[in-house]
Amino acid sequence: MRAGILVTGTEVLTATIRDENGPWLSEQLSGLGIELVEILVVADHPGDLANGLDHMKAIGIDLIITTGGLGPTADDLTAEVVSAFSGREMELDTAMEAKIARILARFAASTNLDLTTDALNEANRKQAMVPVGAVALDPIGTAPGLIVPGQGDGDPLVLVLPGPPRELKPMWAAALEQPLLRGVLDRATQLSKYRLRMFGTPESELALSLREIEDGGLPFDGLEITTCLRKGEVEIDVRYREAAAEAASRLRDEIRRRHERSLYSLDGSTVDEIVAGRLGGRRLGLAESCSAGLLAARITDVPGSSDYFAGGVVSYSNEAKRDLLGVDEELLREFGAVSAEVAEAMAIGAMARFDADVAVAITGIAGPGGGSDEKPVGLVHFNVRTAEGGVRAAAPVIPGGRRDVRERSALVAMHLLREMLP
Amino acid sequence: MRAGILVTGTEVLTATIRDENGPWLSEQLSGLGIELVEILVVADHPGDLANGLDHMKAIGIDLIITTGGLGPTADDLTAEVVSAFSGREMELDTAMEAKIARILARFAASTNLDLTTDALNEANRKQAMVPVGAVALDPIGTAPGLIVPGQGDGDPLVLVLPGPPRELKPMWAAALEQPLLRGVLDRATQLSKYRLRMFGTPESELALSLREIEDGGLPFDGLEITTCLRKGEVEIDVRYREAAAEAASRLRDEIRRRHERSLYSLDGSTVDEIVAGRLGGRRLGLAESCSAGLLAARITDVPGSSDYFAGGVVSYSNEAKRDLLGVDEELLREFGAVSAEVAEAMAIGAMARFDADVAVAITGIAGPGGGSDEKPVGLVHFNVRTAEGGVRAAAPVIPGGRRDVRERSALVAMHLLREMLP
Numbered sequence: 001m002r003a004g005i006l007v008t009g010t011e012v013l014t015a016t017i018r019d020e021n022g023p024w025l026s027e028q029l030s031g032l033g034i035e036l037v038e039i040l041v042v043a044d045h046p047g048d049l050a051n052g053l054d055h056m057k058a059i060g061i062d063l064i065i066t067t068g069g070l071g072p073t074a075d076d077l078t079a080e081v082v083s084a085f086s087g088r089e090m091e092l093d094t095a096m097e098a099k100i101a102r103i104l105a106r107f108a109a110s111t112n113l114d115l116t117t118d119a120l121n122e123a124n125r126k127q128a129m130v131p132v133g134a135v136a137l138d139p140i141g142t143a144p145g146l147i148v149p150g151q152g153d154g155d156p157l158v159l160v161l162p163g164p165p166r167e168l169k170p171m172w173a174a175a176l177e178q179p180l181l182r183g184v185l186d187r188a189t190q191l192s193k194y195r196l197r198m199f200g201t202p203e204s205e206l207a208l209s210l211r212e213i214e215d216g217g218l219p220f221d222g223l224e225i226t227t228c229l230r231k232g233e234v235e236i237d238v239r240y241r242e243a244a245a246e247a248a249s250r251l252r253d254e255i256r257r258r259h260e261r262s263l264y265s266l267d268g269s270t271v272d273e274i275v276a277g278r279l280g281g282r283r284l285g286l287a288e289s290c291s292a293g294l295l296a297a298r299i300t301d302v303p304g305s306s307d308y309f310a311g312g313v314v315s316y317s318n319e320a321k322r323d324l325l326g327v328d329e330e331l332l333r334e335f336g337a338v339s340a341e342v343a344e345a346m347a348i349g350a351m352a353r354f355d356a357d358v359a360v361a362i363t364g365i366a367g368p369g370g371g372s373d374e375k376p377v378g379l380v381h382f383n384v385r386t387a388e389g390g391v392r393a394a395a396p397v398i399p400g401g402r403r404d405v406r407e408r409s410a411l412v413a414m415h416l417l418r419e420m421l422p
Numbered sequence: 423m424r425a426g427i428l429v430t431g432t433e434v435l436t437a438t439i440r441d442e443n444g445p446w447l448s449e450q451l452s453g454l455g456i457e458l459v460e461i462l463v464v465a466d467h468p469g470d471l472a473n474g475l476d477h478m479k480a481i482g483i484d485l486i487i488t489t490g491g492l493g494p495t496a497d498d499l500t501a502e503v504v505s506a507f508s509g510r511e512m513e514l515d516t517a518m519e520a521k522i523a524r525i526l527a528r529f530a531a532s533t534n535l536d537l538t539t540d541a542l543n544e545a546n547r548k549q550a551m552v553p554v555g556a557v558a559l560d561p562i563g564t565a566p567g568l569i570v571p572g573q574g575d576g577d578p579l580v581l582v583l584p585g586p587p588r589e590l591k592p593m594w595a596a597a598l599e600q601p602l603l604r605g606v607l608d609r610a611t612q613l614s615k616y617r618l619r620m621f622g623t624p625e626s627e628l629a630l631s632l633r634e635i636e637d638g639g640l641p642f643d644g645l646e647i648t649t650c651l652r653k654g655e656v657e658i659d660v661r662y663r664e665a666a667a668e669a670a671s672r673l674r675d676e677i678r679r680r681h682e683r684s685l686y687s688l689d690g691s692t693v694d695e696i697v698a699g700r701l702g703g704r705r706l707g708l709a710e711s712c713s714a715g716l717l718a719a720r721i722t723d724v725p726g727s728s729d730y731f732a733g734g735v736v737s738y739s740n741e742a743k744r745d746l747l748g749v750d751e752e753l754l755r756e757f758g759a760v761s762a763e764v765a766e767a768m769a770i771g772a773m774a775r776f777d778a779d780v781a782v783a784i785t786g787i788a789g790p791g792g793g794s795d796e797k798p799v800g801l802v803h804f805n806v807r808t809a810e811g812g813v814r815a816a817a818p819v820i821p822g823g824r825r826d827v828r829e830r831s832a833l834v835a836m837h838l839l840r841e842m843l844p
Contacts, residue, residue: 011650013458015445016659022463023437036435037470041444041461048459048481055477059470164651228438237438286736292722293715296736300714303790303824311742313735314708314718317776320733324746324775353746354739368725402725 001063001188002037003029004056004156008069008078009163010043020165021067028172030239033190037061044068044075053085057156063184064156068163070143072127079129079146082158087151088131096136096144097128103142135180140167147180157184191224193239194252195268199415201259203229206236213254219247232411233271264418271414272302278421279308285354286312287325287346289337289363290380291409298410310354315346325349336375338363340393343381357387358421360413364398366405380409384416392420423485423610424459425451426478426578430491430500431585432465442587443489450594452661455612459483466491468499475507479578485606486578490585492565494549501551501568504580509573510553518558518566519550525564557602562589569602579606611663613646616674617690618658621837623681625651628658635676641669654833655693686840693836694724700843701730707776708734709747709768711759711785712802713831720832732776737768747771758797760785762815765803779809780843782835786820788827802831806838814842 005025011017022039029036037059042048049069056064069078083090101124127143130136137145139162146160159175161168175181198206206227214220222244226237236255240248256263264271276299286296296312299305313324318337321327327345335341346361364380371377378398385391394416398408427447433439444461451458459481464470471491478486491500505512523546549565552558559567561584568582581597583590597603620628628649636642644666648659658677662670678685686693698721708718718734721727735746740759743749749767757763768783786802793799800820807813816838820830 010646011648011659013448013461014452014648014659015448016648016650016657017652018440018445023440026435026437030436037464038474039435039463041463042459051477051481052460055473055480058477059473226433226436226438228433230439235438237436288715291719292731293710293718293734293736296715296738297713297719297828300736300738301825301828306738309714309738311736311738311746312715313746314715314722314733316718316722316728316731316733320776323777324733324735354742355745366722403723406719406722 001033001184002035002061003063003065004037004061005039006049006052006056006064006066007039007041008044008049008066009041012068013041013043021161021163021168024165024169025065025067025172030191030193032185033188034063034185035188044077046077046081049078049081050085053082053158057085061156062187063159065159065161067161067168070127070145070160070162072124072142078160079131082146082148082160083131083134086131086134086148086155086158088133088148090129090131092125093128093130093136093144096130097125100124100127100139100142100144103139135178137171137174137178140170143167145171145175147175147178149180157181189241191239191241192245192248193237194248194266195238196236196252196255196263197265197268197270198234198236198259198262199232199264199271199411200262201234203227203234206234206255206259209255209258213251213258216254218250218254219244220251223248223251225251232408264415271411271418272298275299275414275417275421276302276305276308278418279358282308282357282421283310283355284308285310285350285356285359287321287350287359287361288312288314289316289321289346290366291362291364291406291413292316294406294410295360295362295413298414310356313350313353321346321349325353338365338375338379338381340381340383340395343383343393347383347385351385351387358385358417360384360417362409362413364405364409366402366409368402378405380405380412382409382413382416384413384420386420390420392416423456423606424483425456425485425487426459426483427461428471428474428478428486428488429461429463430466430471430488431463434490435463435465443583443585443590446587446591447487447489447594452613452615454607455610456485456607457610466498468503471500471503472507475504475580479507483578484609485581487581487583489583489590492549492567492582492584494546494564500582501553504568504570504582505553505556508553508556508570508577508580510555510570512551512553514547515550515552515558515566518552519547522546522549522561522564522566525561557600559593559596559600562592565589567593567597569597569600571602579603613661613663614667614670615659615661616670616688618660618674618677618685619687619690619692620656620658620681620684621654621686621693621833622684623656625649625656628656628677628681631677631680635673635680638676640672640676641666642673645670645673647673654830686837693833693840694720697721697836697839697843698724698727698730700840701780704730704779704843705732705777706730707732707772707778707781709743709772709781709783710734710736711738711743711768712788713784713786713828713835714738716828716832717782717784717835720836732778735772735775743768743771747775760787760797760801760803762803762805762817765805765815769805769807773807773809780807780839782806782839784831784835786827786831788824788831790824800827802827802834804831804835804838806835806842808842812842814838 012019135147148158224239315321326349347359351359361383367377382394434441557569570580646661737743748771769781773781783805789799804816
C-alpha cells in the first residue's frame, strides 16, 4: 500500500502560504501504517495536475490524495482533471446541488451579500458535478469531496479533498467511513512506533550513539529510525513491525542509558505537557524581558492553564522592571538589565506581585543590536524559584538570530521548570 | 524557462520537520522571473529520487534543484543518483577531498571527538566524488554542492544543494556566480509584481469583486493574480509582464476603490511594520488576558521595538488584573473579567503603570471551556487608547479554536492600533 499526496495551489507553490495539509495527511497515513512515497506541489494549472496524476500512477502508487482546487472559481479544476484521469464522465448530482444551494442560502442570510445571481448558481452547479461511479463527500464549506476509483484493476484510487485545512480535516474523517476508501487502506500493515524527546544533546552526538549501538550488535534492519532537530529539541521516531519489537525496545534502553540527562520524554509527551502536569495545584508568575510574552503565551497555549497561571509582567523597559517588579535601580545601574542579579530580583518581584508559588524570570539580549564583548547577543539570564526556597539560575549564550534567541529562551525556561518541579 | 524543486528527506515527508528550502527557493526563482512548475518531496530512497528526476525531465523542466541527501552517511545518495540520471561517471575530486579533510580537521580540533577514523576518511572520500563535467560548489558545512549538465541538448540542468538551510542559502548565492547555471537562468523573462494586503474583507467577497472587475472590461490575461488567506488577512499578489503594466495598475485602483476601508497596504508592508513606524516617538503599554503575551511578543518581534515598547502585564487571573493594573474588584464582580468595562479599566491601568502614551487591553474567552450563551467562546473585548484621549473599543466574536482566538486577538489589536495612530 503506497500513497502519494498531490497538493494543488499556486499560492503554496509560490510560497505565499505554507502547506499544512501535506504534513497533516502524512501523519494520518503514518498512523494507518501506509507508506507515503511523495508529496507533489503543483500550480492550479490542469496540465500540471494531470502530469502529477500520471506520474504517480506510473510509479505504482495505490492511493492518490489531492488537496485544493475544489472552489467555485474558474481556476478550480481538480474534479474535472481527476475525472478525466480516471476515464470517467461527470454528471450533475442533483441532491448535491440542492445541498450546496442550501449552504449558500444560509450564508447569504447571514450576510448582506446578494448571492442569488446567475454566476453563483452556475458555480453551485459546477461544484455539484460528480464523476460517474465516484462517491461524493458532503461539503464542510461549500465544496464536496470525492472518492474516485480507477477504470482498471491496478489503477490508483483518488481521494479528492478541499484545500482549507478546516474543511479538509473533518472530510478526511468522513472519507475514512467510506467502504471504497477503507478497502484500499485495509491493505496496509500496521507499524508500531514510539517517539523520544531530548533536550541538550546535539543531533550529531545522537548520530554517533546510534552508530555505536548498531556496531555493538543491535540489528537495525527491522527499525525505521528518524531523528530530527525540532525547535531546539531532538525528536527520535522509531517505527517497527511486530517482529522487531524487541530490537525497538532494546534501542530505547540503549539511548536512555547513554543520554539519561537529556532524554526527558519516553512516550512522546512534550515539555509543555509535562510542565502543565507538574504545575497543577501551584500558582505560577512570570517576569519576561527579551522573551517578551513568549513564555506566557506558551504556558497559556494549554487549555485549563488558568488553573495555575496567575500572570506575568513583560518588563521590557528598565522603568517597568522597577515599577512593576520592584527591581532596585541600584542593581540595574551596577549590573545592567541583563545580569544574574536583575534576573533574581525580577523573579523575586514576580513571586511577590502575583502571590505565586513558582516564579520564572528571563532577561537577555535578543539582538541584532545591543551586544558587547562582555555580554554578547544571545546571552540570556534565567532565574527560576519556588516559594519553598528552591532556586535554579542559568545564563547560556543562545545561538541564532533574534527570533531564535527569543523562542529558545522560552524553551530553556520550560526545561528549567521541568527540572525544578518534582 | 521552467524549474522544478526536488526535496529529498524522509523527515520532511513524514512531517517530522517542515521543509524551509522549497518555499525559500521558490521565492528566489520568482525573483529571477523563473516559472516554478512543481515541488516534489520524496524519501531518502534512491529509487524515489530517480523517479522524480525522470518525471521532471519528462514534463520538460529545464532546471531541477535538489535539496538534501549530501551527507556522509549511507542513506545520502543524491550525488550518485543525479550522476546516473545525467549519464555521467563519478570521479574523485582530490582538491575537494583535501578541502573537506581540512574542514573536518578544524571541526575535530574544536571538539573532543576523535575523528581520524577510517570510517570518516571514507565518508570524506564519498563526499568528494564529482560527476565528470559537473561543477563542484565549495562546502559550507562539509558537503560540496554540484551543478550537473545533462548529456543531450534538451536535458535539464541539475543543481544539487545540501539540506540544512544554513548551508543551502549561501551555496545558492555561490551557484548564481557560475556561468553554467547563469546561462540557464538568463533565459527567463523578468516579471514585475506587487502585493496588496486587506483585513476585514472575506476572500469570497474579493473573488466577487475580481469577477466584476474582469466583467467590467479590464483584461486579466496578462496578469497572474493570486489571492490568499494568510493568518486572518487576505493577500493579493499580482505578477505581470511589462505589456500588462497598465492593466495591473488599473486593477490595483479598482480593488482600492471597492475595498477602501479594508485594503490597508498597497506596497506589501505588513501591519506590524506600519504600526512599528507609527509608534516611533511614543511609549506603548499593554494589558493582555486571553492573548497572554502574544501581542507583546508580536510587537517585540521587530528589532528596535525597545525604543517605543515600555512593557505589558499578562493579567491572566482576576487578582493580577486588580493588583497589577488597578482594576476595581467591583467591576470584575459586576461585569465579569470579559467585559467592555474591565477592558477599559485594564487599558487605563496599563497607561498609568507604564507611564505610556498608547495602551491596549485585551480580555476574552479563548476556550475551549468558559463560554456561555451571553459570552460565547471567541468573544474578545478590546480597548485601545491614547494619552491625548483617543479611544477605540471593539468586541468581536472571533471564530475558530483556542489558538485561532488567541492569535487573531493579537492581530485585531494590531489593526486597531494602526487605525488609531496617525
